[in-house]
Amino acid sequence: MQDPTLETPRRIERLAEVSNGYDAIFCDIWGVVHDGLAKHPAAERALTAARQAGVTVVLITNAPRKAAGVIAMLDSFGISREAYDHVVTSGDVTRALIAKAEGPVFHIGPERDVDLFEGLSVERTQDPGSARAVIATGLFDDETETPEDYRDLITAFRRNDLPMICANPDIVVHRGEKLVYCAGAVARAYEEAGGTVSMAGKPYPPIYAEAHRLAGTTGASRILGIGDGLATDIRGANDAGLDVLLITGGIHGKDFGDRPEDPAAVGGVLAEKGLAANFFMAALG
Missing domain, CATH: 3.40.50.1000 (HAD superfamily/HAD-like)
Incomplete structure (x- = not known):
């Protein structure tokens, strides 16, 4: 696993530039795969291509619902089930806490x-x-x-x-x-x-443990975390020891000011928040 704290994040144009270096991808949904109203077609294509190349894709979301409900929503947006292997929700993990x-x-x-x-x-x-x-x-x-x-x-x-x-x-x-x-x-x-x-959701450990279980992975090596939420996706991936692809055009887009494509500027924003990423791009594609 590459240590993202040692260097400025690398700007990439396509997920395919780096995905072949990983066995699994843990990818956020809201803001990355869709915007809550419609899908992001380029993200769907990128994840589908990664799966076709042998990468296991786990969609990991803080949605407070069971995975079946989130999958139904993805279906309603026209997002192909070929784009992912599993869905892990904060809702499913939270049910164990509610039961107690x-x-x-x-x-x-x-x-x-x-x-x-x-x-x-x-x-x-x-x-x-x-x-x-x-x-x-x-x-x-x-x-x-x-x-x-x-x-x-x-x-x-x-x-x-x-x-x-x-x-x-x-x-x-x-x-x-x-x-x-x-x-x-x-x-x-x-x-x-x-x-x-x-x-129980991102950035906390239980949801990552469930993602590992579904992906059949036992450690952080060769897993790429993708997300746009600094306090949830990026913090969680950092804490879990994953490599990180930051989507800068998401909910924190304004944080990067007028230099969203400048690796030094993006790295500086992350460093200010005690975070790090290996790669970044404006939108998943």
């Missing part, structure tokens, strides 16, 4: 995420006073709400010192050209208020 919850849980998140509880014996409640834990999968309405809208709920949860399980550590995600808040933003507000939060 004692007593009723209060769910913060949209109706589309309720399948996260399917098959689990945990009771749900809409009364903060009777809850024994909080499960955050998102905002109730991420089109209009912000974390500030949850201050009263957070105060109620803190009054009873409820633990929170966050099914999606992302703070924001792209939906078309718009950035919308995710469960991670609510979890951050809860932590700032003194609450306790458990997370």
